Amino acid sequence: MNRQLRLAKRPVGEPTPDDFEITEEDTPAPGDDEVLVKVLQISLDPAMRGWMSDAPSYLPPVGLGDVMRAGTSGVVVESNSDRFGAGDHVVGTLGVQEQAVVVDKALTKVDTDMAPLATFLGGLGMPGLTGYFGLTEVGDLREGDTVVISGAAGAVGSVGGQVAKAKGAGLVVGIAGGPEKCQWLVDDLGFDAAIDYKSEKVGRRLHELCPDGINVYFDNVGGDILDAALANLAWGARVVICGAISQYNAEGGMQGPRNYMMLLVRRARMQGFLVFDYVKQYGDALREMAQWRAEGKLKTREEIVAGSIEDFQPTLMKLFRGENTGKLVLEIAAT
């Protein structure tokens, strides 16, 4: 038997337990080129909130009654594919369920001797790649740049800041909620400075820390923090729109940037992107990041919550409450 978590209702504001239902059904036998995977870990991503909504987006919404879309890691139980054997560890978008039968090309094999399984959902997975390409490609990072990253202690931001350092940024400043996260950024990850947006005035601190202005602002949160960064741009700055988590549960419309005329004043540009745009370059980026990780230049951290698919909604909410440091993962079976 397989158990799944399905979207029962489209959330209004924050998702609640009532928006989901648990179902059970038999697992079919894998067909040609198909693989049966036991799901071990479920990736919690802020983007899930958007996938629950039927507003136009870059992917179709999760249908009402459908298994909730999610990145996962797992282990192959049965294989009719020559690419995978029983016992292989894999990652893929298998959804919030305990098992899945999928075609082999939907899976990527990962080497758990190289890093713990959850790292392939975080620093050496989609969020890490987002930090990498957001900085290097969209941010057009240059030697000596002053880089500021919001959501800096999360899965994307924590990698982004270290990529910036490894690629020669002059000054890297992270913005995060709370003293522990700020201390982690500076003491463990090598950020030059951190701003605790919950207790400090972000605009004033950016002005003090970046007197020549920000060359690359990597935005994960939107709202007032984006405005504070726009007010402190350097000439020709690049503003990378990666996400806007402060706005995802907003009822009655998102708060857009108020200070956008600073793009004109500073001859800056603001560009959104999706990590999937760089899929052809994933292999090279992951090799470079794995090398940095092995050399201790890239530290990855996962926050693993042990539970079951019933714990999906409360675990997801940890992202919106800032209760994760690094990559948030729900582990539903022992790895």
Ligand code: NDP
């Ligand atoms: P995180 O691991 O960063 O978790 C979310 C963090 O956001 C929380 O820990 C919290 O940290 C912070 N946060 C929550 N609410 C607020 C708020 N109101 N104001 C400021 N900060 C808040 O998530 P990810 O690293 O997975 O994702 C980061 C961003 O990147 C998201 O916006 C996501 O949608 C985006 N993304 C975009 C991709 C793309 O291809 N464009 C791909 C992947 C992710 P704190 O304690 O510091 O508040």
